[in-house]
Amino acid sequence: MPADPSDRPRIEPLPPIDRARQVTEAVASYIDRANLQAGDRLPAERELMAALAVGRSTIREAIRHFQALGVMESRKGSGTYLLKPVTSATVHMPLSFDAIHLRDVLLQTLEVRRGIECEAGMVAAKRRTQEDVATIEEKLNEMERVHLAKGTSGPEDLAFHLAIYDATHNPLFKQLLEQMRGAFERFWEKPFNRPDFARRSFPFHRTLFNAIAAQDPESARAETLKILAVVEEDIKDMSQ
Structure with a gap:
C-alpha cells in the first residue's frame, strides 16, 4: 500500500x-x-x-x-x-580535474570527447530513424542560422550533438554527457574570450549530418574527427 x-x-x-x-x-x-x-x-x-x-x-x-x-x-x-x-x-557525479589552466582542462576534455563523439556518430549513422534525421537537421539548421547571424553558436551546437546522441538509441551516451556536462560546456562558453573559437569547424557539422543521414559510419567518424581537429588547433593557438 x-x-x-x-x-x-x-x-x-x-x-x-x-x-x-x-x-x-x-x-x-x-x-x-x-x-x-x-x-x-x-x-x-x-x-x-x-x-x-x-x-x-x-x-x-x-x-x-x-x-x-x-x-x-x-x-x-x-x-x-x-x-x-x-x-x-x-x-550527480561531476568530473573533477587536477589541471589548473583552462588550456589543459580543454585538452583533457577533448581526449574524452574524441572517443565518445566518434563512436556516437558511427552508432547514430547505423541506427538513426527518419525522425532522428529530421531532428538532427532541425538542430543543425538552427545552429547555422545563429552562426550566420552572430558568427558563433553556443547552446545550438550542444543541441546538435545531443540530437546525435539521441539517434544512437543508447541512453548511456547521453548519461555520460550529463555526468560530464560541466566540463563539456566549457567548449560552448567562448574559451579564451574568443567568439571565433572553433568557427572553422562549422562546415563539418553539415557534412557530419550528411554522413549520418546516408548511414555511413566511417564518414561520420571522419567528419567528427575534422571538427575535433579544428577544436584542438584552436585550443593550442588561442592559449599561447
Whole structure:
C-alpha cells in the first residue's frame, strides 16, 4: 500500500544560488528520504515550485537532467514518474580535474570527447530513424542560422550533438554527457574570450549530418574527427 503523502518529509526551500543544480540535488535527496520506488509519481511541478521557491523552467531543467540519466519519465497529462531508485550520492557525479589552466582542462576534455563523439556518430549513422534525421537537421539548421547571424553558436551546437546522441538509441551516451556536462560546456562558453573559437569547424557539422543521414559510419567518424581537429588547433593557438 502506498505511503500516506502527509507522512512524507518536507521539501525545504533553497537559497538563491545555483538553482538548477540545487533543485536536482534537493529532488534526489527528497526521493531518497521519502523512499520513493520505481513506478512512484513525483510531486507535481507546481508543488515543487512552491516548496523549493524556484520557477517552472528551473524545475523542468532538473527533470530533464533526471530523464537524461534514465531514472525518470514524464507522462503527458499524468505527471513525472520514477523509473529507478535515486539517491543524492548516485545521481550527480561531476568530473573533477587536477589541471589548473583552462588550456589543459580543454585538452583533457577533448581526449574524452574524441572517443565518445566518434563512436556516437558511427552508432547514430547505423541506427538513426527518419525522425532522428529530421531532428538532427532541425538542430543543425538552427545552429547555422545563429552562426550566420552572430558568427558563433553556443547552446545550438550542444543541441546538435545531443540530437546525435539521441539517434544512437543508447541512453548511456547521453548519461555520460550529463555526468560530464560541466566540463563539456566549457567548449560552448567562448574559451579564451574568443567568439571565433572553433568557427572553422562549422562546415563539418553539415557534412557530419550528411554522413549520418546516408548511414555511413566511417564518414561520420571522419567528419567528427575534422571538427575535433579544428577544436584542438584552436585550443593550442588561442592559449599561447
